[in-house]
Amino acid sequence: MAKNTFHIVGHQLCPYVQRVVILMLEKQIAYSRTNIDLYNKPDWLFAISPTGKVPILLVDENKVIFESNVICEYLDEVSINPLYPSDKFDKANHRSWFSFGTEILDLIAKIIYQDKSLFCANESMIESGLALLKRYFLIIGIFPHQSST
Numbered sequence: 001m002a003k004n005t006f007h008i009v010g011h012q013l014c015p016y017v018q019r020v021v022i023l024m025l026e027k028q029i030a031y032s033r034t035n036i037d038l039y040n041k042p043d044w045l046f047a048i049s050p051t052g053k054v055p056i057l058l059v060d061e062n063k064v065i066f067e068s069n070v071i072c073e074y075l076d077e078v079s080i081n082p083l084y085p086s087d088k089f090d091k092a093n094h095r096s097w098f099s100f101g102t103e104i105l106d107l108i109a110k111i112i113y114q115d116k117s118l119f120c121a122n123e124s125m126i127e128s129g130l131a132l133l134k135r136y137f138l139i140i141g142i143f144p145h146q147s148s149t
């Protein structure tokens, strides 16, 4: 297991933080966490987060990684039992799905944080994204007992 110390700067509702935390729990990576108020960001956030967004991963207290997908990939690489496959093609395939997941998370985040008027538009985009996923799973046979029609 990695000997580094890990600290997450996050927000309790943030789905991007949740994806990092899910990975850390799954891989039993020890971490500490500070939640911030995104509507009243502390000044110190901008010294560690160029975008002013969370999650931020602090490695050994003063090394910073931002962007949840990059944080996840880094944590997967520095810990045992990688979730990513070692085969380059399979790994690229996993990254494709990671990107797809990010698109869905972007829509979910908009629903959580933005104006009510955007809620319906984003909700239907999420439904469309999930419908794409369902169609694909039916085509490749992940749901063997259901027909694709």
Ligand SMILES: N[C@@H](CCC(=O)N[C@@H](CS)C(=O)NCC(=O)O)C(=O)O
Residues within 6 Å of the ligand: 011, 013, 014, 015, 016, 017, 038, 052, 053, 054, 055, 066, 067, 068, 069, 109
């Ligand atoms: N692409 C970023 C998105 C992170 C993000 O948008 N986080 C939201 C909270 S869920 C945030 O910090 N919003 C504050 C802002 O936009 O100023 C990632 O994957 O880490």
